[in-house]
Amino acid sequence: MAKIKEEDIDDLREQTDIVEIVSSHSNLKRSGGHTFKGLCPFHSEKTPSFTVDTAKGLWHCFGCGEGGNIYHFVQKIETLPFPESVEWLARKRGFTLHYEEARPGDKKASGVKARLIEANAAAARFFHKSLMSDPDAAAARSYLESRGFGADVAQRWQLGWAPGRDSLSRHLLTRGFSSAEIAQADLGRKSDRDGSLYDSFRSRIIFPTKNLQGDVVGFGARSLGDVQPKYLNTAETPVFSKSRVMYGLDRAKSAIARGVAVVVEGYTDVIALHEAGVSE
Incomplete structure (x- = not known):
């Protein structure tokens, strides 16, 4: 950088x-x-x-x-x-930083990452709005409520719902993101048949994954019912690597700095522990 x-x-x-x-x-x-x-x-x-x-x-x-x-x-x-x-x-x-002149290659890479983070942030807002208001998300809301996660928890964790087909891709295109950027962030993929975009996550509950700075860099997605695979994750991108980013670590890092870390298996386990006051 x-x-x-x-x-x-x-x-x-x-x-x-x-x-x-x-x-x-x-x-x-x-x-x-x-x-x-x-x-x-x-x-x-x-x-x-x-x-x-x-x-x-x-x-x-x-x-x-x-x-x-x-x-x-x-x-x-x-x-x-x-x-x-x-x-x-x-x-x-609210302090404006100034940077030394970057090399052309570094400047380009930094610009790409910034755009992908912006796209992920826009996607997270879209997914969250869909969960909270889309009639088709009723089953997702019921599932979350059965786990003890009401609207207040969904808001705190920015949980979402992926409607399906190409709804997110179309939304991002209207917000000024290119097809290439959507595909590079793994928010959408190109059809082998006609090259059109379709959403990477469809009809799934969405768990935004953030880096240590609090930026959304990827997503976990859970299916409802017997649809397999039960969980999908964002593929490797310039801003997301599954082996280097852990769900909820952005919230737990301060508590972990005191010397204790509690590691659990799933997204809902992380949320449940935090909501119960276990912040590590």
Whole structure:
């Protein structure tokens, strides 16, 4: 990816209120003129040993030894490499980043990935709207309700319904995505008979899969009844690799950073545990 300009990295760090960011993960209380203390979000403890110094823009835990500036905190709590941690913080702050000139090949690859992520986001919205309002999705809604997943859960997890045939492909074409982009994202496939697009997922409950940054990069799809295979997944694309992306990890990464991870088999198992308060 293109390199973020150093002056933007410095400006963003200086403009960010480190207490505001850290307070989302630890109940900080003032312990001095410019220092705050709270429980460490990276290990279990009963006595606060985690400190933040606003004058220096640094944090440190005397219990586990972790520490650094705001970028180190974001890297660890969000499980991101450095460039992505800067971009995460910039989005949070509404800060516009500038990049060094990228090589033509890198710029093209970055542009392709951005378009596929946009297409996936549009598809996720389409699927979710279909689940919530399409009469043909009544059986899907009933199934989810039987698992204890009402409309509120469906909204929190952006669950969806794939109507079938070419409805998604036609929708994306009207939104300015090309046939090539739809096929490259594996949202639609070309017919061998006449080259027309048909949807990759048809008459299935949809589970959007996100990367660590929270972008929809792929989908899991469950059939109803005895239709086989019961589950389908997005094929390998420039933004999705099944072996490298785990459903729900974007929600669990902060809790997992404290040292425990609960691994379960299915999409609904992940949702059920999170809804029950098991965030790891």
